[in-house]
Amino acid sequence: MxxxxxxxxxxxxxxxxxxxxxxxxxxxxxxxxxxxxxxxVNIAGEQGQQMQQQASGPRGGEEVYADACAACHDSGAAGAPKLGDTGAWSDRISKGKETLYSHAINGYNAMPAKGGCSDCSDKEIENAVDYLVAEGE
Ligand code: HEC
Structure with missing residues (x-):
């Protein structure tokens, strides 16, 4: 070569x-x-929490109420209709659940959107409204 x-x-x-x-x-x-x-897989942080929520399904009304609504609806703060106060709830209940859902999710006068619980799903807020309504009937 x-x-x-x-x-x-x-x-x-x-x-x-x-x-x-x-x-x-x-x-x-x-x-x-x-x-x-x-x-x-994201274990830590907000995404992890969301995934946990998805895995365990929406929380029940009573639990969401205790976390996000009781501060006002137990005491009647800012004129909030109190839990179990049938007199305060009868007129509101007669507006229909869809209206109450929408007011609880989007806010209504001094009632903040989702009661300020930004990580609550709409379904969880609806569960909490169901709970308030059941107690107020
Ligand atoms: C910062 C205080 C506050 C928190 C927290 C709060 N609310 Fe309220 N809520 C109010 C007030 C005040 C009203 C009365 C508003 C009005 O009639 O002008 C109200 C009214 C309501 C009504 C009746 C709306 C209507 O159309 O008559 C529903 C249903 C309701 N709240 C659900 C909830 C739920 C569910 C939560 C928790 C996820 C919650 N609220 C958390 C203050 C609060």
Whole structure:
């Protein structure tokens, strides 16, 4: 082999090796993509809490009430109709549940949207309204 042929051969070898290394890397990427787990698990932080909530379903009315509504509706603060005060609830109940749901979710005069519970789902607020209504009937 003369010098020139040797250079060509080694160039060829380098190209072949380099080429196959590249294809190998690409195949590895494909495999990694194919076997990677689908969903990302986020254990800490807000997302984790949301996932926990989703996993355990919406909280019941009494629990949500105690967390987010009792501060006003137990004491009647700011003119809030008190839990179990049938006189204060009868007119409100006659507006219909859809209206009460919407007022509790979106706010109504001094009643803050969702009672200020920004991480409560609409369904949880509706459960709390059901609870207030059941106690006020
Ligand atoms: C910061 C005090 C406060 C908190 C917390 C609060 N409320 Fe109220 N809520 C009020 C007040 C005040 C009213 C009366 C508003 C009015 O009639 O002008 C009211 C009224 C209501 C009404 C009647 C609305 C209507 O149309 O008559 C519902 C239903 C209600 N609240 C549900 C809830 C629920 C459910 C929660 C908890 C998720 C909650 N509230 C938390 C103050 C509060």
């Amino acid at each position: 003369n010098k020139l042929t040797r250079i060509f051969v080694s160039l060829g070898l380098i190209a072949a090796l380099g080429g196959s290394a590249l294809t190998l890397a690409a195949v590895e990427d494909q495999i990694r993509n194919r076997i990677k787990p689908t969903g990302n």
